[in-house]
Each structure stands twice: as C-alpha cells, then as structure tokens.
Amino acid sequence: MEAFLSPKDSARFIAESSQDVLVEEEGVRKVAEALFDKVSAKEFSLAGWKSLHELNPQAVSDDAVNWVFLADTLNFSFWSEHEDCKCLVKYRGKMYSGYWSLCAAINRALDDGIPITSAAYYATMTLEQVRHVFRSDTDVPMPLIEERHRILKETGTILLEKFGGSFVTCVKMSEKSAQKLLRIVVENFPSYRDEATFKGKKVSFYKRAQILVADTWSSLEGKGDGCFSDISSLTIFADYRIPQVLVHLGAMRYSDELMRKLREGVMFHSGDQQEVEIRGCSIWCCGLICDHLLELYKKKGQNMSERINAVLLDYYLWDYARDHREDMKEIPIHRVRCIYY
Numbered sequence: 190m191e192a193f194l195s196p197k198d199s200a201r202f203i204a205e206s207s208q209d210v211l212v213e214e215e216g217v218r219k220v221a222e223a224l225f226d227k228v229s230a231k232e233f234s235l236a237g238w239k240s241l242h243e244l245n246p247q248a249v250s251d252d253a254v255n256w257v258f259l260a261d262t263l264n265f266s267f268w269s270e271h272e273d274c275k276c277l278v279k280y281r282g283k284m285y286s287g288y289w290s291l292c293a294a295i296n297r298a299l300d301d302g303i304p305i306t307s308a309a310y311y312a313t314m315t316l317e318q319v320r321h322v323f324r325s326d327t328d329v330p331m332p333l334i335e336e337r338h339r340i341l342k343e344t345g346t347i348l349l350e351k352f353g354g355s356f357v358t359c360v361k362m363s364e365k366s367a368q369k370l371l372r373i374v375v376e377n378f379p380s381y382r383d384e385a386t387f388k389g390k391k392v393s394f395y396k397r398a399q400i401l402v403a404d405t406w407s408s409l410e411g412k413g414d415g416c417f418s419d420i421s422s423l424t425i426f427a428d429y430r431i432p433q434v435l436v437h438l439g440a441m442r443y444s445d446e447l448m449r450k451l452r453e454g455v456m457f458h459s460g461d462q463q464e465v466e467i468r469g470c471s472i473w474c475c476g477l478i479c480d481h482l483l484e485l486y487k488k489k490g491q492n493m494s495e496r497i498n499a500v501l502l503d504y505y506l507w508d509y510a511r512d513h514r515e516d517m518k519e520i521p522i523h524r525v526r527c528i529y530y
C-alpha cells in the first residue's frame with residue numbers, strides 16, 4: 190500500500206498546486222521581520238508552555254505526561270456556531286472557552302477526585318460519565334461528546350493493552366526521537382490518523398499527533414526522555430486558528446470564492462480540496478516563516494536553530510490568535526466538525 194507523504198512533504202505538494210489558498214512571499218517576509226525581536230520573549234519559548242498557561246501541568250512527572258496524552262487525545266473541534274453562545278467551563282473562579290474549556294474540565298475532574306487521566310478509568314467510562322466530566326457551565330455542551338466518549342474508550346483500551354496504561358511507555362520507546370514518537374502514536378492510535386487524499390496523492394497533517402509530541406516535549410521541559418534531538422522536524426499543527434492568523438497577518442490569502450464561503454459559514458468536510466489547501470498551505474507558510482527568521486539571524490552571525498522551530502512559532506501564533514480575537518473577526522475560521530483538529 191502506498192505510504193502517506195509526511196506533513197512537510199504534504200504541505201509542499203499542496204502549496205505547489207493550491208488553487209484557493211495562496212502563500213504570500215512578501216507577507217511571509219514581513220511576518221518574519223515582525224517576529225524578529227519576539228524570539229527572545231517568553232511567548233516564543235519552551236518555558237512559556239507552563240509559565241503562560243496556568244491550566245497546563247507544572248510538574249515534570251508521569252502524571253503530567255498522561256495529562257498531556259488525555260488532553261491531546263481530545264484536542265479537537267471546540268468552535269461554536271455563534272460566538273456569544275458557546276461551551277464554557279468554570280474552574281477556580283475563572284471561565285474558560287475553546288481548548289481551555291477542555292483543560293479546565295480535566296482539572297475540575299481531578300480536583301473532584303475523578304482519575305480522568307488514568308487509562309484504567311477513561312477506557313471504561315459510560316457516556317453519562319463523559320458528559321458529566323466535560324459538562325459545560327452554559328447550556329451549550331462541548332461539541333462531539335459522543336465521539337469523545339468513543340475515542341476515550343478506544344485509546345484507553347489500546348494504552349492499557351499495548352503500553353501498560355501509560356503514555357510514558359511510548360515516550361521511552363521513542364528513544365528521544367520526535368519522529369519515532371509520532372510514528373508510534375499514528376501506528377497505534379487510530380483517532381490520530383489525520384490523513385487525506387489530494388489530487389491523487391496520500392497526504393498527512395497529523396495535527397494532534399504532532400502537538401502531542403510537542404506538548405510532551407514542553408511538559409518534560411525538553412529534558413530527560415523529552416530531550417527530542419529532532420524536535421525541529423515537526424511542522425506547525427494545522428488547526429482552525431493558525432490559518433486565520435496567517436491570513437490576518439498577510440502571510441496567506443484566500444480566493445474571493447473561498448472567502449465568500451467562509452463568510453457565509455459554509456461547513457467543510459475533513460478532506461475537502463479547499464480544506465486540505467487551507468491546512469497544507471498553513472503548514473508550508475509557517476515553514477517559510479521559520480526559514481526566513483533563521484536567515485535573518487544568520488545574517489547577524491547568530492545560529493538560532495535551538496530557539497526557532499515550528500513548534501515554538503506555532504505556540505506563539507496560536508496564543509497571539511487567542512489574544513487578538515477582536516482584531517481578527519474579519520477573517521472567518523473554516524468550519525469542520527471532525528476529530529482531527
């Protein structure tokens with residue numbers, strides 16, 4: 190059976206023949222220049238994963254790694270039909286939305302004595318128990334709750350049967366290689382197989398698998414079993430926020446026809462040509478921004494390959510998108526209900 194192209198090779202192939210999404214070279218250059226001074230900021234650092242996000246586990250521990258595995262197994266599809274009518278989770282007096290509503294629900298369960306990050310528990314949860322743990326504090330439930338239940342059962346059972354119930358086993362098997370861990374995840378956990386066919390070729394994005402490797406790296410602070418020698422080989426994580434911010438910043442552009450569909454709130458399906466073009470061009474665009482940033486520093490005699498990679502660029506742009514919702518409201522997200530992002 191023909192193998193899937195890697196996310197990086199998929200992105201190159203998609204960007205080369207994309208019809209409705211364009212990577213703007215001039216825009217890429219401008220974004221790289223604008224980020225030049227940001228690279229040394231905490232928002233562009235590995236430490237930012239903990240210091241900027243109170244819901245992320247702060248310890249370096251097996252429990253933290255299993256927290257990350259649970260969160261990234263369910264890290265998909267939080268967008269709501271109406272911005273003012275969405276799932277919110279209240280945790281320690283603060284309301285959280287989107288991805289952070291998932292993290293708040295996980296931490297709320299742990300505080301209530303529910304061992305939600307233990308595979309032995311989540312592999313056998315009933316749908317009612319899943320609804321309770323991930324309940325919203327508004328009357329809008331978290332999207333795709335039935336799918337989340339199915340995936341918890343499937344993923345928890347595999348982790349118990351093949352890896353002793355702990356994602357730490359997978360991390361140790363990866364022998365400090367991000368690509369090896371990525372392969373272990375995609376080969377063993379079906380819900381992470383974020384793949385498509387584009388113009389006759391088998392392409393991959395592996396958004397949740399790649400962010401799982403990245404969040405594991407961050408949680409372990411890039412040390413010990415998390416000292417991945419090839420962390421820079423990962424791409425950004427093709428979700429629905431990164432494309433929005435790239436278009437907002439002028440590094441990427443949609444055709445008039447695609448922009449019209451996005452503005453009308455048209456629903457796309459995972460694997461549609463325009464959806465694949467949005468995701469593939471986002472990955473390719475961010476790879477060019479990274480290359481340009483490294484080049485700018487190289488011209489100043491500085492090798493920044495330890496400080497600039499797609500993971501840190503992604504985290505920075507995703508957090509930027511979070512903090513600039515209002516400024517970006519003219520650029521609609523592309524709407525897909527799927528388990529991949």
Ligand SMILES: Nc1nc2c(c(CN[C@H]3C=C[C@H](O)[C@@H]3O)cn2[C@@H]2O[C@H](COP(=O)(O)O)[C@@H](O)[C@H]2O)c(=O)[nH]1
Nearest residue numbers: 238264265266267268287288289426428429504507530
């Ligand atoms: N590319 C990229 N996509 C990311 C993340 C994260 C969470 N990462 C945090 C954890 C540590 C880092 O420091 C980040 O702060 C979630 N997502 C995706 O976004 C969407 C949710 O968006 P909204 O509805 O606005 O919450 C959904 O597809 C989800 O899968 C990321 O980092 N990069």
